[in-house]
Amino acid sequence: MNSQQKQVETIYQLLFERYGPQGWWPAESAFEMMVGAVLTQNTSWTNVTKALEQIKAAGMMNYQSLLNVPHKLLAELIKPSGYYNLKAERLKNLLQMIENSYEGSLELLFADEPWAARDNLLQVKGVGPETADSILLYGGKHSVFVVDAYTHRVFSRHGLVPAECDYNELQELFMDNLKADHQLFNEYHALIVKVAKSYCKKAKPNCQECPLGVLQE
DNA sequence: CACCAGGCAAGTA
DNA sequence: TACTTGCATGGT
DSSP states (O other): HHHHHHHHHHHHHHHHHHHOOOOSSSOHHHHHHHHHHTTTTSSOOOHHHHHHHHHTTOOOSHHHHHHSSOOOHHHHHHHGSHHHHHHHHHHHHHHHHHHHHHTHHHHHHHSSSSSHHHHHHHHSOOOOHHHHHHHHIIIIIOOOOOOOOHHHHHHHHSSSSSSTTHHHHHHHHHHSOOOOOHHHHHHHHHHHOOOOOOOOOOSSOTTTTTOOOOOOO
16 A cells, blocks of 8 residues: 555545544435535535525425426425526436436436446536546546545645646545445535535645644645 | 535637 | 636625
């Protein structure tokens, strides 16, 4: 086991010892998870839950309802999550791809080979690498590591990746150094979000109290 | 008031 | 290819 592997492993252990299981993704179904994945793009989760609740209250948290709902109504329902016109369009694009490529079946999407499903997800206008990988990991239980802005911030500040590294390079840090295990990937990503929200704010990090310790130099 | 939040695509040079 | 900008609500 090389030094990089040890660091990736050690950080996970520190986080899991400190916080325990995170119970991600917070959703009642894979479908709801997928909707949340689009709505949370560059948006706080508290705003997303408001939007998800409005969809549920309207009785529309299901594939057929959102496939057929008029744009204007969908935009209204998801308004609290921000970018509502954009996201209404993105949700439609995603459902339409599932309609075209997977007979409208989430089960078929998740039964497909992960890399093939990923390619199809990335074809959707409005679905980028983080959204696609979140759907594959948390919706499909595939061993695909999810990278986000928090992951980049924490791991570049700790010097495990360069500050200018791209999504793929950061994802490889985890996928090259961890056993492919969706449960492990599930917890690890959630724990990174947890610690970053608590101690790794963009402008004012609090390294003194962070379980990952103080940054050197 | 400014800044941030579990991104992504399109425009410009 | 490498920057920049638009999208928008709600919390701190």
